[in-house]
Amino acid sequence: MASSASVSNLFAPWARGSARPLALARWLEAVAVLVVTIVVVGGITRLTESGLSITEWNVVSGILPPLGEAAWQAEFAKYQATAEFRYESGPAGMDLAAFKFIFFWEWFHRILGRVIGLAFLLPLAVFAWRRAIPAGYGWRLGAMFALICGQGALGWYMVSSGVGDTDLTDVSHFRLSAHLLTALFLLGGLVWTARDLRRLARNTDSAPAPLTGAAALAGGVLFIQLLLGAWVAGLNAGHAAYDWPLMNGQFLPEADWSKGMLWAATHDPFLLQFLHRWWAWVAAAALVWLARAVRPSDRFASVALNAAIGTMVLLGIATVMSEVSLWVAAAHQLVGALTVAATAWAMHSNGTARREYGAAA
Structure with a gap:
């Protein structure tokens, strides 16, 4: 019964x-x-x-x-x-x-x-x-x-x-x-x-998790990398160079500065690929730091974020060296979306931990 x-x-x-x-x-x-x-x-x-x-x-x-x-x-x-x-x-x-x-x-x-x-x-x-x-x-x-x-x-x-x-x-x-x-x-x-x-x-x-300043900073760094990636895609800038870590055999690309620095930073494919390449390491550092910060309270979010950002960087390099192979580049975008999801989860966990720590104090 x-x-x-x-x-x-x-x-x-x-x-x-x-x-x-x-x-x-x-x-x-x-x-x-x-x-x-x-x-x-x-x-x-x-x-x-x-x-x-x-x-x-x-x-x-x-x-x-x-x-x-x-x-x-x-x-x-x-x-x-x-x-x-x-x-x-x-x-x-x-x-x-x-x-x-x-x-x-x-x-x-x-x-x-x-x-x-x-x-x-x-x-x-x-x-x-x-x-x-x-x-x-x-x-x-x-x-x-x-x-x-x-x-x-x-x-x-x-x-x-x-x-x-x-x-x-x-x-x-x-x-x-x-x-x-x-x-x-x-x-x-x-x-x-x-x-x-x-x-x-x-x-x-339970109340909604707050957004902490540290989490917002990490999210902002990731936003810049995603913006640069979108511009690279929109301008076909992935085809500007197929070698790594150099670009066409040199570290600094031959960008077109004739229309000013702002135009070059938003339109020149060589400069945009260069910025997307190297800002990736800033984004990786910020997200690894966020993952370490939430590890004591949410191990799953920490592991997921570390795995996502590492895979995204490796796929970014592979995309360049494969001359923008369709499925490698698509995998790069997939892991980029998963990185956003993992970052949102970790940012949420960071806010939850901060709220609970403050209540305990």
Whole structure:
């Protein structure tokens, strides 16, 4: 009898008005996995130069790919009007089969964006209707959904820089960095909020973890490295040099300083690869320090962060030396996203430890 009661309680419907922090945490972690996936697919989309293959943003009708030969020819004709095709893809001899390949990655990237939106919105509506969201978390979940919607708008804003009446053969690297960094900020928010909710599930009196100054500094150092990486990707600066630790046989690259230092630091591919290479060691030092700081209170977060940053550095070197091999570079972006998740976890643990230490004192 007792066993039957336990099973029936396990599958019993939620009581309206009862908070479900553990269920919310698991949901956010699942969405975080989807965000990591779309970051990787976005990286492949950029590496294969697929981003401009779909020249329109149709939220509903864009769900289906072209059906039939005539529809494919119509989409190919739209792409042939872009500067990328006129100056790069066309002269390289792109045919319809090659167009279908790049179209797939951009289409898949956009489909994943829609999946993430629904995977967030539908459970959020259910949790809200069941009044299962703990007090103080509703605004945070709403902000994350706004970020997801904003990501879609930023994605089209990025693509629009390379289509229409323009001579740009790629999307704006500034818009690309905004698109990528917003996704990574969302990933960090999902991980952080899930950790808060798991603590709340264990102890109903626990408060959200504070952001410490030390953790914010480490996060800021990582942000600069991610920004530089986004600019390197947007400007194809990974192809500026294929040797390491030197660049084309010398330590300092031959950057174009004719338009000033600020322009060179934001546009010159040689200088940007150089900065991305060497700021990586600053980021690694900051994150290793953060990992050591949280080791006594959260060994898992410490080990995960150390492993992520070490792997990311090694894959960065391998990306250069492989002449930006597609799958090596995609793995580099994957581990970059995992580094963001591990950093958010460690920053959260640092704040939790600081709060508990202060309470104990």
